[in-house]
Amino acid sequence: MKRARGGALLVASSVLWLPAQSLAAVVRVPADAQSIHAGVAAAQAGDTVLIAPGTYYEHDIELKDGITVLGEGRNEPAVTIDAVGLGRIMNAHNPTVKPMHAHIEGITFRNGFASTGGGIAASGSDFGFELEIVSCAFVANIAQRGGGLYVQAGNGSLIDCRFDGNTAVHGGGLACADACMTNVKAVSALRCEFVGNAATMAGGAVDVGMHSLHMTDCILEDNQAQMGGAVHSSNYNSAGCRLQGCVFARNIATEGGAFHSMEDVLFIANCLFTENRAKVGGAAWISYPRDAVIRSCTFARNAAPKASGICFSEVPLLSLEQSILADGADGNAIACIWNGELLELTCCDVYGNEGGDWVGCIADQLGVSGNISLDPRFCLGQNPSSPYSLQAGSPCAEGNDGECGQIGALGVGCEDTSIVQTSISAIKVLY
Template sequence: MRIVTSVLLAAAVAAAGVIVVPDDYPTIQAGLNAAAYGDTVLVMPGTYPENITWPARDGIRLYSAEGPAATVIDGGGNGRVMDIAGNSIREATELRGFTITGGRMEGSSGSGAGIRVSDANPVITGNIIRGNENVTDSGQTSGRNYGGGLYIRNDASGRATEVRFNVIDSNRQVDGAWNYGAGVYVTGAGGAVLRQNVIRGNVNESEHNPSNRGHGAGVYIADGALLFSNLIVGNVNRTNAWNYGAGVACTGTRAELYANTIVANACQGGTWRYGGGVFVYLNTAAAVKNNIIVGNAAGQGGGLYRFDHASALLDNSHNDVWNNTGGNYANCSPGPGCISEDPLFAAGPMGGYYLSQVAAGQPDNSPCVDAGDTIITAWPVNLDSMLLAWTTRTDSVMDAPPIDIGYHYPVGVMTGVAEMPSFVCRPVRVTPNPSTGSVRFSLPGTGGPVRLAIHDAAGRLVRVLTGVGPLEWDGRDAAGRKVAAGVYPWRVEGGGNITSGRLLRL
């Protein structure tokens, strides 16, 4: 059976095709409907006014040709932008490189105005999920709004939905009796892995209806989520009654928060304001480790709030919890390795939350440098090794043991990181793209040496080529192994120019 399955899978991959929108089909929905397992739907730049229902089959990759800044799916305020549902949809399905905006769910309740993932576990990579909203009608007193930007319900145990390298910002939920997860809402036994995302400026708020709850403006974990190396900043709960966990609200079991930077989130207004940075509720088992939790605000527990009940279990260690309005801790205390000091943030090429380090040119070392501990988690990868491939330094030198506390920026060219620098440069010709064999990179008019660096989707360096004139990559890594199908960010430097892009391998 295993041999037969492998043969069939190989045949399916070999037969995979590329569907180009709008060249082959005028809309993204039509392209998806026509796609089979292993196909890539490649979308050219533009704004696509669509409300998309993903076909109930696995193995379709929806990629933009030029990234989220150039490729927008706009729901136009006419409902959910994208619905991905069905347990047949698994890790072979990927959504990559779009701006998802203009989703609006109205009525008594709403979920996933930007993207709703229900009983599925696709991979969601390098998107901007922005400006979507769940709005309960005026006069409704029992409305439930879950996941303004992204809603994930995954009941398949052992099959986590992976969300990586996205920007999830400026989504909101309004007037529900329950407003949970304006940015992201996660529930279900399968859970989700959120890594290397920027989650910022999401809001739960009230306009007309009384007795509203605002929980988890940035992220609400109802069950089973790992938050790993995310930047969670400036999210706000400001409903007229209960405001819990502006950055992250943890309820249910298996909430794991490792190596995140959680800063400037706030619970405002209402009667109860608990946990500006992180809130841990009843019947919860939360592990909070190697995080920076600073400058958040709430009535109590501006940094970290644990509900005062025996069922609220918190493993708290090696965090920097400092300068939070309403107190750094409520109903809990600093655990092993925890500090309370200014993290000394430094501005660098991709944003303002690097750590000051003398070796990178700053006058002082952040107390968060080398202050972390080994991370242990059930997710089947070595999280420590991933952190060591990323950086907290403004000169982009990768971390080295002992691990630094807090969010780590990716090294290399990554899709979906909002604060990537842009360069004005001559175009590079990449032919063919998509490709199955060798690829030629030409940077016109340099007249001198050219350096080409190719990375994988996780930011790891795959291959470096140098030379004069066009360079040809044979689709193999530095060890001579043929690389897998997927998207490979590349960066070319030469003649005073720096140019980056992405290559699709089939």
């Protein structure tokens, strides 16, 4: 088999991580190796396995330490690996006493089937691994844990990936765990989409335990589970869950329509939760937080008979700041089960929720610390691409409440309705 060196590396110039470049080779599939399985087997640390566009019907591919697996093509992955339900597509296991590193880019993983990680399962020793996955899609994979991807005892980085229609018992799209509960690892997702995934138990899109989870600028839509329609996080060792700039829409669960958390350290900022549904906690259910801050978020048009917005259970310390909870259906905006005395709201607008706004465990906080109950005046149809941005005259817009600054996840996105109506009236007068 030929192993191209030197100038051949130019074809893989988009790879973000490529160790030992001076010694690296490119193994081309199908030119140098007839299958992806054979190409990966032939690669050595520092090599790139470059896959030509097409669909490859393969499964049980063993990923090696130090290699890059790259699908040719840009934007939508032009390379698909379809396991047709015959097994896991790719396995990354590190049994050694040194960290494992690998990079995967530009591949669709479809129809994988396994007990963990139908698309990819990555597991490591106490020394773990570093797995970077870029511009990949996980579609219609099935597993008990992590329908699309399962990560155990290692660090994973997802960039510009899509999880679509995967199913599992825990973590329809992605599941993370640390069996040893020591040397806690982290999984991050940047600009990823989780759409239409399902779990029969927890985390329709993502289920995390004993891992630190960081999600930034992600979209999570139309996922469902019993607990946490989109995300379920149970980090009993204070690993932490950080969500920033994410959109949670139309997710469904029994508890926590979009988000469910147990014994976690939470930081949620600049996120939009809209049209999520549950029996308890239309947008979120947060239990036993060790420390939690929710800042500059918008909760709009979520629904649940108990707590259309957020349900808190046993809250030792939680701060809800500069956030909007509006237009919730059925239940009150916020409900507390058991100890809710230390739930502190600052500069929040709670308005228009069917079951009540400043009631229950937050009844005494209206009018103090910048808290209000006024129509946030969303743009809605005036800005279809950002319906929950604010009209210029919104009481939540920056500059309209000097004490608090902007309230909610989104800034001004349209003119005031009254200004638009006046302008139309003025035009009619001219004719």
